[in-house]
Amino acid sequence: TVCPALVCFFPGTEWLHAQLIPAGTPSGALDARTTVAMWQLVNCYAVVALISSLVFRAIRDTLPDNPEAQERILGAHMTALVLGDVSTTAIAAWVNLPEDLRYSFGSWNAMTQGNITFTIFLFSMRLAWLAGIGRQRYHYGKAVPKNQKSA
Numbered sequence: 001t002v003c004p005a006l007v008c009f010f011p012g013t014e015w016l017h018a019q020l021i022p023a024g025t026p027s028g029a030l031d032a033r034t035t036v037a038m039w040q041l042v043n044c045y046a047v048v049a050l051i052s053s054l055v056f057r058a059i060r061d062t063l064p065d066n067p068e069a070q071e072r073i074l075g076a077h078m079t080a081l082v083l084g085d086v087s088t089t090a091i092a093a094w095v096n097l098p099e100d101l102r103y104s105f106g107s108w109n110a111m112t113q114g115n116i117t118f119t120i121f122l123f124s125m126r127l128a129w130l131a132g133i134g135r136q137r138y139h140y141g142k143a144v145p146k147n148q149k150s151a
Contacts, residue, residue, distance in 0.1 A: 002045065002046055002049040003045075003114075004016065004041070004042050004045045004114075005042040005043070005045050005046035005049070007042075008038065008039060008042045013030060013034075013035050013038040013039065014026045014027070014028065014029065014030055016038060016042070016111075017030055017034065017038055019109055019110070019111040020111060021097070021098065021101070021112075022101055022107050022108050022109045022111075022112050023107065023109070048081075048084075051077075052077070052081075055073075055077060056074070059073050059074060067136075067138040068138040068139045070138075071137070071138045071139040071140060072139050074129075075130060075139065075140050078126045078129055078130055079130070081122075081126055082123060082126050082127065082130070085119050085120075085122055085123035085126065086123070088115060088119050089115070089116055089119045089120060089123070092115070093112065093115040093116045093119070094116060097112070097116075
C-alpha cells in the first residue's frame, strides 16, 4: 500500500494517473484538481500502510499477555480492511474499468493487477484470519459463556 504513495514522487502524478486504466499514456501536465486528487489518493494508501504497521505493533507491545483483546482489536481492523477490499475491487476498479478490459486479464497493467488481483488476494487472507484458519482463536468464532455475555 505504500508503493503508490512513493510513485507520486517518481515517476510522478502524471504517470500514476495514466496507469489507472491499462494502456494509458501520460497526457502531460494534469490540471490542479486532478493533481490534488492524485495526492489525496496516495495519501490514503500511505495512511492505511502506516495504520496497519503502527497499530499492529502497538497492540502487540501494549497487550502482550491479552491475546483476546489483541484479537478483538485486530479483528475490527481486519473487518474495516475487508470492507475496503470489497469497495476497492468491486466499485473503484472493476465497475469503472472499461468493459473491453474487464475480462482481458492479459492486458491489465501492474496498477490494475494491484487494484484487483492483489486486493482479492489480501481479501482472501484477511477472511482466512477472521475465520481462524491456521491460527489459534481467542475471540472470533468462539462461543461466549452465558455468564460472560454483556447485557
